[in-house]
Amino acid sequence: MIYFNTDYMAGAHPKVMERLVQTNAEQTVGYGSDDYTARAKELVKQACGAPDARVYFLVGGTQTNATVIDGVLAHHEGVLAADSGHINVHESGAIEATGHKILTLPSYEGKVKAEDVRGFISNFYSDDTYEHMVAPGMLYISFPTEYGTLYTLSELEDLSGACHDAGIPLFIDGARLGYGLAAEGNDVTLEDIARLSDVFYIGGTKVGALFGEAVVITNPDLLKHPVPLIKQHGALMAKGRLLGVQFETLFTDGLYHEIARGVVQKAIRLKDAFVAAGYKVEVDSPTNQQFFRLPNEVVDRLKENVGFEMWGPRGEKESVVRFVTGWTTTDDEIDQLISYIK
Numbered sequence: 001m002i003y004f005n006t007d008y009m010a011g012a013h014p015k016v017m018e019r020l021v022q023t024n025a026e027q028t029v030g031y032g033s034d035d036y037t038a039r040a041k042e043l044v045k046q047a048c049g050a051p052d053a054r055v056y057f058l059v060g061g062t063q064t065n066a067t068v069i070d071g072v073l074a075h076h077e078g079v080l081a082a083d084s085g086h087i088n089v090h091e092s093g094a095i096e097a098t099g100h101k102i103l104t105l106p107s108y109e110g111k112v113k114a115e116d117v118r119g120f121i122s123n124f125y126s127d128d129t130y131e132h133m134v135a136p137g138m139l140y141i142s143f144p145t146e147y148g149t150l151y152t153l154s155e156l157e158d159l160s161g162a163c164h165d166a167g168i169p170l171f172i173d174g175a176r177l178g179y180g181l182a183a184e185g186n187d188v189t190l191e192d193i194a195r196l197s198d199v200f201y202i203g204g205t206k207v208g209a210l211f212g213e214a215v216v217i218t219n220p221d222l223l224k225h226p227v228p229l230i231k232q233h234g235a236l237m238a239k240g241r242l243l244g245v246q247f248e249t250l251f252t253d254g255l256y257h258e259i260a261r262g263v264v265q266k267a268i269r270l271k272d273a274f275v276a277a278g279y280k281v282e283v284d285s286p287t288n289q290q291f292f293r294l295p296n297e298v299v300d301r302l303k304e305n306v307g308f309e310m311w312g313p314r315g316e317k318e319s320v321v322r323f324v325t326g327w328t329t330t331d332d333e334i335d336q337l338i339s340y341i342k
Contacts, residue, residue, distance in 0.1 A: 002082055002333045003307035007326035008289060013208035014260060020242065020251045028241045032057060037244030043251035044202065044214050048183035049191035054217040056226050057243035061175045062091050063235035064201050064213045068171055069140065070098040072222055073228045081115060084146050086173060101134045109283055110145025114158035119165045124169065139163050142173035144180040148285030160196040169198035169219055174286065178207040178260030183286035194218055208250060208259040208327050212243045256341025259327050263273045263288045266334055267325040273338045286323045293318050
């Protein structure tokens with residue numbers, strides 16, 4: 001079998017694993033107070049062009065989303081998000097479990113529009129009974145989106161402006177941020193992400209780390225006491241050095257971006273093969289997630305030798321499927337998949 005189910009099926013990139021082994025027997029203070037973590041924070045801030053940002057390392061994406069959203073919102077507030085957004089469809093109610101409602105907006109291939117954000121907020125405060133309703137307290141988006149699509153720089157600027165005009169923060173989920181930044185045609189940089197958002201995170205779990213996400217807080221008014229908040233949400237590692245070592249490695253000599261570029265290149269080769277074979281692209285993603293609408297007989301045939309995900313319920317004649325490349329995906333595996341497609 002060859003696997004294209006997702007991008008976190010393997011362990012850690014060899015360079016990350018090598019550093020973890022090299023430092024394995026060292027004894028350091030816990031909870032991220034070690035020198036490795038301190039250096040990793042500085043490297044992340046340098047990469048973001050945000051020397052005054054605050055950086056914290058959490059264990060996983062769901063914990064990160066729940067921690068940040070719960071920490072930012074007041075008790076009576078909810079989070080605006082695309083109806084297709086990850087927190088709304090694939091986190092088992094983790095946000096609702098913290099006591100906050102997800103206020104959904106229409107999505108356009110996974111993206112939300114600034115005009116819809118402005119419209120929602122305007123309509124909310126135009127209602128004389130708004131104090132009896134859940135208030136929009138922040139906007140959540142992801143880059144890339146749940147469908148592997150990307151916001152343009154202009155779209156991000158519009159969203160950022162809409163949020164700041166309304167006095168609410170913009171939070172960007174960057175679980176697959178590296179793959180968005182590495183995509184052909186992308187005009188957004190890591191510095192842009194840091195400049196336009198109030199808080200975001202750089203995903204490690206899906207981009208070469210064994211586990212871990214780096215939360216970057218650029219708005220000094222947000223999350224004044226993050227460490228106890230992170231601990232309350234079960235996202236603070238006692239052996240915090242393990243996170244520091246990984247992100248120090250990923251952000252040394254451009255490794256994070258190098259991993260992402262190679263993974264995206266293989267995904268585009270995969271997409272080109274499906275297109276050449278006459279199959280329909282369901283969503284035109286330039287990232288490592290690729291979506292196709294395939295006849296059910298093709299789905300069943302491929303499943304005998306290939307791992308991938310059904311994207312939604314099986315259709316009567318055709319079904320939408322997702323293929324994802326990761327840092328362990330090889331050219332030989334792509335060749336093998338192409339032979340099965342043919």
